[in-house]
Every structure is written in C-alpha cells, then in structure tokens.
Amino acid sequence: MTATASASRTARLLSRPVRINGLTVPNRIVMAPMTRQFSPGGVPGEDVVSYYARRAAAGVGLIVTEGTYVGHESAGQSDRIPRFHGTEQLAGWAAVADAVHAAGGTIMPQLWHIGMVRSAGQPPYADAPAVGPSGLRLDGTEGLGRAMTRSDLDDVIAAFAEAAAAAERIGFDGVELHGAHGYLIDQFLWAGTNRRTDAYGGDLVARTRFAAETVAAVRAAVSPEFPVVLRYSQWKQEVYGARLAESPQELEALLVPLAEAGVDAFHASTRRYWRPEFDGSDLNLAGWTKKLTGRPAITVGSVGLDGDFVKAFQGEGAPLKGIDDLLDRLEAEEFDLVAVGRALLQDPQWAAKVLGERFDELSAYDPAALRSLS
Template identity: 80%
Template sequence: MTVTEPTASRAAQILSRPTVINGLTVPNRIAMAPMTRMFSPGGVPGEDVVSYYSRRAAAGVGLIVTEGTYVGHDSAGQSNRVPRFHGEEQLAGWAKVADAVHAAGGTIVPQLWHIGMVREQGQPPYAEAPAVGPSGLRIGADAPTGRAMTQGDLDDVIGAFAQAAADAERIGFDGVEIHGAHGYLVDQFLWGGTNRRTDAYGGDPVARTKFAAEIVAAVREKVSADFPVIFRYSQWKQEAYDARLAETPEELEAILAPLAAAGVDAFHASTRRYWVPEFDGSDLNLAGWTKKLTGRPTISVGSVGLDGEFLGAFAGQGSGVKGIDDLLDRLEAEEFDFVAVGRALLQDPEWAAKVLGGRFEELAPYDAASLKTLS
C-alpha cells in the first residue's frame, strides 16, 4: 500500500488530537473496538489479557473499550471463558488490566454486557439460569423460548449494571460502556422485533427505550458526575443484519433523546462499514447522525483499515488493507469524534503507532487465524 507523505502527516495531525468525554481526556482519537476473545477461564482476566490490552495502549491506542464482560446476573452470559465484571477474583484481574493500560499511557473502559435471549439454557457459568428478555423471544422467532422479564427481573438487571459501573470506577477504570447493540438484552428492548410488551417497557420506539434509559440513569447515580458513561447501539442485530431501529433521522432522534437525557456522555454507533450513509439524502454515517442529533461525542466503527467486513472473519476469511483517506475526511469535518478499530488492531497491536507515524506501508492484511490467539 502506498500513501503519500502529506496523507501520512495529515493522519497524525487529525488522529493525534486529545478529545474529551465528560471528565476524561483521551490522548488521541483512536479507540480499540470491543471484541469477544474468550481467553478468561472462570471469567477471570489473567496476565495474558493484561498484556493484550496494555500492549495496544503502549502502541498508541488512546481509548480501549474492553471485550464484553458479563454483569452480575445469572442469565447474563453463556461461557466460562468470557470475562465477568463481578466477583472478587474477576475484579482483581480487571484492576490489573486497568493499571497496566494506564502505565502504558492509555485510557480504558469495560463494556458491560447481558446477552438476554441469546443465552442457551444449560450453559455456564450458571447452567440453571433461564434465557430472559423483554418478551422471551429470540431474534426471528414467533413463539417465546425464554422468559419474559418481570419487574423484579428488570430491577435486578438494572442493579447489576449499576453495580458493575460502581465497581469499574472503584478499581480504576476511566468510564464504562453499556452494550446496547447487536441484538443482546438491552437491544432486545429497543427493537420491536423482540419487544412485544404491552406495559411501560414496550410499545412505540420511545417507550421501548425505557429499560435502557433506566440502566443509564442507575449507572449515572452510582458513579461520579464526571465519570464517562458510553452507550453502544446498532441498527443491525446478530442474525438480522437488515434490522433497523430507525428509518429516518426523526425516528433516531426520538430513540436517542431519552438516553442522552438519562446521562449518556458519548454514543458508540456500531456499523459494519463506517463509510455507508445511514439515511437517504446525506453522506453522514450512523455516528455522524448521532452526533448531529444529540450533540454528544460519538465513536464510529466498522471495517476500519480493511477491505472486507467482519462477518467474513467468522467464516475464516481474511481482509486486505484499505486506505483511511475517507476516514480522515470525516474526522476532519467533525462528523464524529473517535474511530474504533477492531480486526486491524487484533491483527497488529502496532496499528495505531504505524498510522500515527505514517508507516502505512507496514500495515498488514487481516488473517482470520488471529482470532485463535491472544497476542
């Protein structure tokens, strides 16, 4: 890949600017996207996880968003190798991760996660826990296969997110990200395809934000006023890639406004390809529209630096290197504030340093075999 010198210097100028989320100053505009790795036996992040994150911070990533971590609710997950954000041993492991990232010059937030109806009953860490969701429906299903959440269930999950956020601040993290994307529990409430409730938590798109907004408000109450709360959301869902929460900017604004009012400091708008316009009549992507509609800082994501989207990785497909001129144009125009990099950073821990240093010729294509190791 050949990149001209002006583009190299322009990349450093645009990407290296410190940027603020609430009380946190992130040293540059490069974030590490959350990617499930499943290298934490017993839900405990070990020294290999410490090295995995700190190595990328040392190489210039300004903000690390960790892989999804299960909150303290029995139905939150379905793997003993995905890290948890509850329990003494688990939190001690995460404290080491945060300390190492800070020592390397970076900032870090955990992604707090509940998978909801994605859960298969009988799976660890709590085999007897049922799959729960707004209406007990899996994506694409017409009949319930799990349990519709009671008010007690809702209160328990809201409390679990709030406690995880309080623990994150206590052990030294710089903020939290609430996972409200990709068809997991919070997103199951936001989307009409899985939320058929007739109480206050269901109905029109604004009513369907109630659960998410209550999580945000509970988190906000448990942490310091300047502690950043990030909310990740998406239009697409696992197994429903054409799904949409909003068909127009007006519909999107109606969904985002209650979340911003509840205390979201920044939005992480998840797309599969960051360069795709979100609505007809504008080149703005989802993060761009989110910033325009809410005034909050936003993080954009989706196949950054690669010519193939992430779905191919699960089928063992690699991706070639792609230039970032369009990305720089959008950042320079303040369409969004941060760019989250996923597979390119998984492949090459030095990706940020190479881009900031103009060493584009050293960037490597993505090899799906990278998913099998933690390096």
C-alpha cells in the first residue's frame, strides 16, 4: 500500500460490520486457521488464550481457530494439536472464547477430521486406523487405511454435530467445518479419493452427500441463528492442480446442496486470492461462491504478501504485496470477508496497523521470526 488516499479507503472498507446468520462480525478481517501444535494433550493452555486474544484486541473481527480434532479416534495425527472434545480440552477452549470476547472479537473453532492423511500408529490414538471414502490416500495409494462403513459415517457425522453443540454451549460464535485441502470431507468431494459405488460416491452431486449430511447434522445440533461455515478448496495437499469443479456449472452443482443443508457462509480457500477461478471471468473462487449460492463468502490466499503460503512450510519468506486489488474486489462486493494467515501469524498487530493506516510498520513474512512470537 503506497497512496494515502487508498489508505483511508482501506479503513473504510475493512471496518464495516457484516452478518453471518445471527452473528454480527464487527469488521471484514478474519484470522485464517493455522495449525501450530502448541496444545500438549490436545488442551489449549494460557499461551493459546493469549495468542488469540492479542489478535482480537488488535482489531481482528472474526477468529477462526486452528483446526481442532472432533471426537473420533481416527480424526487426527498429533497429540499437540488441540481437540474439541473432552472436559479439559473444552474448558481450555471456553477460556479462549471468553478472552476473545473480552477483547472485542468473535470466534469460531474449525472442526476437523483428517481422514486418509493419517498414518498408522500416530497419536493421539495410536491404534486407530486411517479411514476415508475409499481407503485411498491423496496420491492414490491403497492399503494404508480402509474405506468407511455405514457405521463409520454415522460416527463421524455425530462427532461433528457433538463438537458443534459443544462450541455453542461453551460460548463460541459459530463453527467452521474443515472441508478443504484433501482432508476427510474433501476426500468425499473429490473424485480422486472417492471411488465409492454406494449413495456417497459417483457423480459430483452424489459426492456431496457426506458433506451435506454432516452440515445438516451440525445445523440440527445448534440453534437456528448459530452460524455454520464450510471451508472448501479446489487444491489438495501435494496435489495443487486438483479441481472439484471445472466450470461454474459444476461448482454450482457442488455448492447448492451444501447451502441447502445449512451452510451460512463459505470460506473459499485458494493459494493466491487474485487468481481468476474460471476462464472468461475475473471472479476468484470466493466470488463465484457468493454469486452461485447467495451466501456470504470469505476469500483467502496470500493476502498482503507476494508468495505462496505453501512455501512457508519449507521455511521460505514472502515480501509485502499491496492490497489495492483486494479492496477493489471487496468494494465491488465480490466477496464479504478477507481471511489473513501468515501476516497475522507473524504480526499480532497486523489488523490494527492496516485499519489505522500504519502501512509503513508492516513487514515481510519471515518464518525465522516466528520462533520469538506468539
């Protein structure tokens, strides 16, 4: 960002409140979910409370927490990633929600089941098998897990619903279901991992059935005005060129059943928000999502930085990138909210600096600096 004229526009556009079902988010800035593995035993402690509260106090309107495992033994692969079940774990999360509210923000947990990404013997439940729609890993490998039975499907759907009910009970403002990046819900949506021949596999609409039933169960487990958000993506881990939909028509066939099942907003995950999703239109994935469903949409992908976030996992930094194009799209109502990942991970004050027009205080992304930040 360089021009002061556009700086005032930044504050005006990003400071507007927005509704997601019964929730009013105070501004358009969302903290994207980012796995950190700072919760031994799956319990978020005081450091996690402080981590989220600092960002809410600095002006983030909506925090979506790091992915949290639902109450199914095959859901995860680490004993340091938080869980959203269990007395001690939920007490920790209640403290997080209270602190974020005291700081003026709103917060949703991201509910997560990794499916066939899990490997044998991994914690927190070493004996649990990897499960997925067809027992296939993202690269097509067989034999490292098993296809889910009808009983498995029921158990996982119930686990998502129970976690959502717990979130409302302990004071969260909504929930986000992780249906992106090649994890369980996404494994059902993608033809590359869903080879089922029953009602949960087949054409694109049939492949939405598990996701739609999960959404419907969550919707039934919470109050009518409690927001249910779904995060989804075309790309997968290590399969960046994967696509659920090759055209707007296919995307509509995918998203409409999910909206009808009870999704209040979609979080459309891309690696670079400025990339058009389909030929012949400048709309990105969030833009198409809003256009096709009429639901609020959250955009994400290298906001404020000129570099692919995937490379951050390889220790690479990223230079600053202006957000004038982002503001143009937001002003045109292409999407409704903007999720920020690495920039907020590195700088808890990012939202305050942007909303306060202190652009000269922003810094490039440096993974090495994260060791001293929380």
